[in-house]
Structures are given as C-alpha cells and as structure tokens.
Amino acid sequence: MNQPTTIPDHILEPQLARWLPERRWFAAKGNTISGVRILLRQPLAGVPGFAVDHLLVSVDFETGPPQVYQVPLGFRSHLPEDLVPWALPAPDGDVGSEWFAYDGLHDAEVIDLYAERLASPQGSGPIRLRTAPGSVIEPGLKGRTLGAEQSNTSVVLGDKLLMKIFRLVTPGTNPDVEMHRVLGEAGSEYVATLRAWIESDVEGIETTLAMVQDFAANSADGWTMALGSVRDLLMEADLRADEVGTDFAGESYRMGAAVAEVHATLARALGTVDKAVTSTTVAAMLRRLEAATEVVPELAEVAPAIRERYAEAESLGSITVQRIHGDLHLGQVLRTPERWLLIDFEGEPAKTLTERREPDSRLRDVAGMLRSFDYAAHHLLADSVTEAAASQREFRAREWAHRNGTAFCEGYTSVAGDDPRSSSVLLRAYELDKAVYEVVYEARNRPRWMSLPLGAIRRLTS
Numbered sequence: 518m519n520q521p522t523t524i525p526d527h528i529l530e531p532q533l534a535r536w537l538p539e540r541r542w543f544a545a546k547g548n549t550i551s552g553v554r555i556l557l558r559q560p561l562a563g564v565p566g567f568a569v570d571h572l573l574v575s576v577d578f579e580t581g582p583p584q585v586y587q588v589p590l591g592f593r594s595h596l597p598e599d600l601v602p603w604a605l606p607a608p609d610g611d612v613g614s615e616w617f618a619y620d621g622l623h624d625a626e627v628i629d630l631y632a633e634r635l636a637s638p639q640g641s642g643p644i645r646l647r648t649a650p651g652s653v654i655e656p657g658l659k660g661r662t663l664g665a666e667q668s669n670t671s672v673v674l675g676d677k678l679l680m681k682i683f684r685l686v687t688p689g690t691n692p693d694v695e696m697h698r699v700l701g702e703a704g705s706e707y708v709a710t711l712r713a714w715i716e717s718d719v720e721g722i723e724t725t726l727a728m729v730q731d732f733a734a735n736s737a738d739g740w741t742m743a744l745g746s747v748r749d750l751l752m753e754a755d756l757r758a759d760e761v762g763t764d765f766a767g768e769s770y771r772m773g774a775a776v777a778e779v780h781a782t783l784a785r786a787l788g789t790v791d792k793a794v795t796s797t798t799v800a801a802m803l804r805r806l807e808a809a810t811e812v813v814p815e816l817a818e819v820a821p822a823i824r825e826r827y828a829e830a831e832s833l834g835s836i837t838v839q840r841i842h843g844d845l846h847l848g849q850v851l852r853t854p855e856r857w858l859l860i861d862f863e864g865e866p867a868k869t870l871t872e873r874r875e876p877d878s879r880l881r882d883v884a885g886m887l888r889s890f891d892y893a894a895h896h897l898l899a900d901s902v903t904e905a906a907a908s909q910r911e912f913r914a915r916e917w918a919h920r921n922g923t924a925f926c927e928g929y930t931s932v933a934g935d936d937p938r939s940s941s942v943l944l945r946a947y948e949l950d951k952a953v954y955e956v957v958y959e960a961r962n963r964p965r966w967m968s969l970p971l972g973a974i975r976r977l978t979s
C-alpha cells in the first residue's frame with residue numbers, strides 16, 4: 518500500500534462520501550451512501566504543496582450493490598480560486614490537515630501530467646496504457662476539460678485528441694472502446710479513430726478506465742444544432758418548420774443515413790441473430806417499467822397504457838438483433854465539416870455491462886433519436902407566456918419533431934433499404950421504453966425536465 522503524503526485514506530473516505538453525490542456523473546442519485554472505500558490510490562506526482570493521486574473508490578449504499586468510481590484527485594496546500602468549485606468538503610472534525618483535495622481533472626497542471634503519461638507510458642504498475650496499432654501519442658499536448666459534465670469527464674488534448682475518463686467503472690471492457698475498435702477496424706468513416714485506452718484490474722477483471730480518440734475539431738453536436746433550429750422556429754410561431762432559416766431536416770436525413778451505415782458495419786463485423794421478442798425485449802421493458810414506477814409514482818397512471826403497447830409488440834414473434842449504439846440521442850452525434858460521427862457507444866449508464874453488450878434491434882437506436890427530436894422540440898416550451906401562445910408553440914414543436922423524425926427515417930431507409938417506420942408497433946414500444954428510462958433519468962438529474970418524457974408517454978399511448 519502506498520503511503521499518502523497528503524490526506525490519509527481514513528480521512529479522505531468520509532470527505533468523498535459527502536462530495537460524490539453532488540457530482541453530475543454520480544450515477545446512483547437517490548441512493549444513500551453507507552461508506553466509501555479507496556480500492557486503489559496511485560500517486561502520479563508529489564512535490565511540496567502539490568500532489569496528484571489516481572483513485573478508484575468503491576461506494577457502498579444502504580440498499581443495492583456497491584459501485585466503483587474513478588476519481589483523479591489533486592491536492593494543494595493553497596487552493597487557487599478557480600479550483601474552489603471542484604474542492605472536496607473539509608474533513609469531519611478538526612484533523613489539522615494542511616491539504617485541500619479537489620477533482621484533478623479541472624486543473625491544467627494535473628491534466629499535463631496525464632498527457633505526459635500518455636505520451637511516455639510506463640511499463641508496469643496497476644494502471645496500464647494500451648496504444649492502438651499504428652498510433653503514436655505525441656508529447657507536450659496541452660489539455661482542457663470539456664465544460665459540460667456528463668456521465669464521464671472528457672479532456673481535449675492539443676485539439677487533436679479527446680481523452681474520456683470513465684467515472685462509473687464497471688469491471689470488464691467498456692463497450693465504447695470495444696465498438697470504436699470494431700468499427701475502426703472495419704473502416705467506418707462514421708466514428709472517431711480510437712488511439713489508446715487505459716486499463717486496470719478491478720475485482721480481478723481487466724477493466725477499461727479511459728479511452729483516447731481523435732478529436733473532431735470544428736464539429737458541433739446534434740443537440741446544439743437542433744436547438745438552434747427549434748429556437749428560430751419558436752421565435753416566429755407563424756412560420757412552418759420548412760420556412761425558417763435553420764430548417765434541420767437535411768441534417769436529420771444525413772444523420773439517419775450515417776446511423777444506418779454504422780448499423781450495417783456492425784452487422785457485417787459482429788453478425789445478427791433472430792430471437793423471440795418476448796424472451797428478453799418485452800420482459801426487460803416490463804421490468805424497467807415496474808422499477809421506474811417505484812422511483813417515479815406519476816408513472817403508475819400511464820403504466821397500464823404502456824403495458825398495452827408492449828403486449829402488441831410481444832405478439833410480433835421474432836425479431837433480428839445485433840450490436841447497436843444503445844443510447845443514441847442528438848448529444849451522441851457530431852457534425853464535422855464532412856459528415857455526422859456517432860460517439861459514446863457506452864450504452865445507457867443505468868444498465869449493467871452485460872445488458873449493454875446484449876444484441877438488440879436496430880430500432881432501439883432509431884427510437885432513441887426520435888425521442889431526442891421530441892426533446893429538442895419541446896424543451897424550450899416551458900416558459901410560454903399565454904395559453905394561446907403555448908398551444909401554437911406546442912403545435913409547431915410537434916411539427917418540427919415529426920418533420921425531422923421523418924427525414925431521419927428517410928435517410929436511414931436510403932441506406933438500409935427497410936423503413937424503420939414500417940415496424941411501427943416495435944418502434945413505438947422502444948420509444949416508450951426509452952421515455953420510461955428518461956423519466957427516471959430526469960427525476961434524478963434534472964427534475965424540471967421530467968414533464969418532457971411524461972408528456973411524450975401520454976402522446977405515444979393516446
């Protein structure tokens with residue numbers, strides 16, 4: 518065991534227990550922490566007044582299984598103002614510590630250390646760097662952490678590479694690395710090139726901690742672009758979606774084609790299989806609905822109508838499944854000057870690794886994107902001033918979502934041959950399943966937005 522030169526484990530652990538639940542990437546919101554144990558504490562630097570330790574911590578809960586989180590921590594004897602928002606709370610009681618601990622991924626000096634390690638990997642140690650064949654990581658790249666804290670934390674290095682540090686660590690290979698490798702090796706143009714990944718043993722299993730891929734400079738994510746279009750539309754509610762300056766349908770069409778290309782490449786590389794729709798698909802949807810209703814009681818009112826839709830899907834018999842993206846939405850596509858790229862193949866963070874790696878219908882991804890068009894269209898409506906204005910804006914929002922969903926499906930069909938809308942019963946079941954997931958996601962992360970998926974469930978079941 519390495520002897521910490523800064524805050525000892527037994528003092529740091531309760532500090533982490535109070536700090537973790539407030540992190541955007543903490544996936545167990547709503548669960549009460551009963552204890553935090555440091556599993557790995559790997560020192561990366563230590564000079565007077567400044568130290569960096571890479572931590573893996575196991576978090577125990579009053580109910581439910583423990584989780585492992587990755588926390589690169591910086592320690593400073595004087596904390597600069599810009600790091601204050603990232604600081605851990607002070608230790609319990611008067612322990613006389615001279616150190617402030619903080620999230621190291623928001624400190625340029627700490628990021629430099631990680632960049633250095635990537636460019637000159639050490640041969641041994643508990644944390645291992647794997648470089649993709651033919652990839653060389655150049656030294657001296659300066660890093661910046663991406664503003665939006667999401668499920669994980671991403672750092673741009675020299676505007677050339679993007680290093681994503683997984684926060685919730687599930688023992689095993691992360692599907693993001695796995696899928697980027699498969700698609701890259703198959704020559705897909707629709708994903709960023711994987712350059713390296715970092716592993717360690719967690720619970721005796723080789724586990725992905727981080728991945729490094731090419732950074733798509735000059736790109737914009739689909740969510741930001743779509744919102745620009747919706748904002749213009751809602752400003753002038755008398756104009757139709759095809760009449761405003763920033764009509765998005767052309768982009769939605771190209772996005773649909775890109776998703777179909779990725780699906781086709783995955784099917785060629787990893788195969789497809791037919792399975793009964795009842796055995797796992799609908800059963801899993803029902804289980805999820807039940808669990809979600811316990812978290813968000815408002816779902817009880819719409820649950821019978823949702824079950825009816827699932828029963829219709831169950832009568833379909835057999836469906837074709839394959840590896841898919843698994844958590845596709847507008848925030849998971851990037852528009853480069855050349856094309857749409859799909860990012861973040863990690864799957865839904867709330868699922869187990871086994872569930873995320875399970876083959877599923879391509880329609881799950883299509884449904885994810887349709888839900889996202891619905892989100893983009895509706896989330897700006899919250900502060901409509903009058904009822905009349907609200908209903909006109911609601912009409913325009915639905916029109917926008919329909920126009921872009923249609924264009925997406927047409928683009929998809931142009932590559933796949935099959936139109937996803939011709940499997941409307943299954944598609945709707947997937948849309949509902951996603952909306953149920955979203956209700957729980959929003960309840961835990963953005964309660965103000967819970968009405969978005971709840972409204973969609975009402976529309977999809979009416």
Ligand SMILES: Nc1ncnc2c1ncn2[C@@H]1O[C@H](COP(=O)(O)OP(=O)(O)O)[C@@H](O)[C@H]1O
Nearest residue numbers: 667668669670671679709731732733738860861
């Ligand atoms: N290859 C890339 N090039 C440029 N930006 C990227 C790339 N991959 C991801 N991003 C940006 O980083 C953000 C986080 O990436 P993502 O993989 O979605 O992380 P998370 O798992 O935290 O949701 C995305 O919203 C996107 O804007």
Ligand SMILES: O=P(O)(O)O[C@H]1O[C@H](CO)[C@@H](O[C@H]2O[C@H](CO)[C@@H](O)[C@H](O)[C@H]2O)[C@H](O)[C@H]1O
Nearest residue numbers: 667668844846847848865866888889892955958
């Ligand atoms: O962090 P991830 O990208 O893995 O995905 C999670 O967070 C998403 C929100 O950032 C969430 O997506 C939901 O909100 C989006 C708008 O912010 C919307 O476009 C999506 O349709 C909606 O599902 C995603 O579900 C969650 O897994």
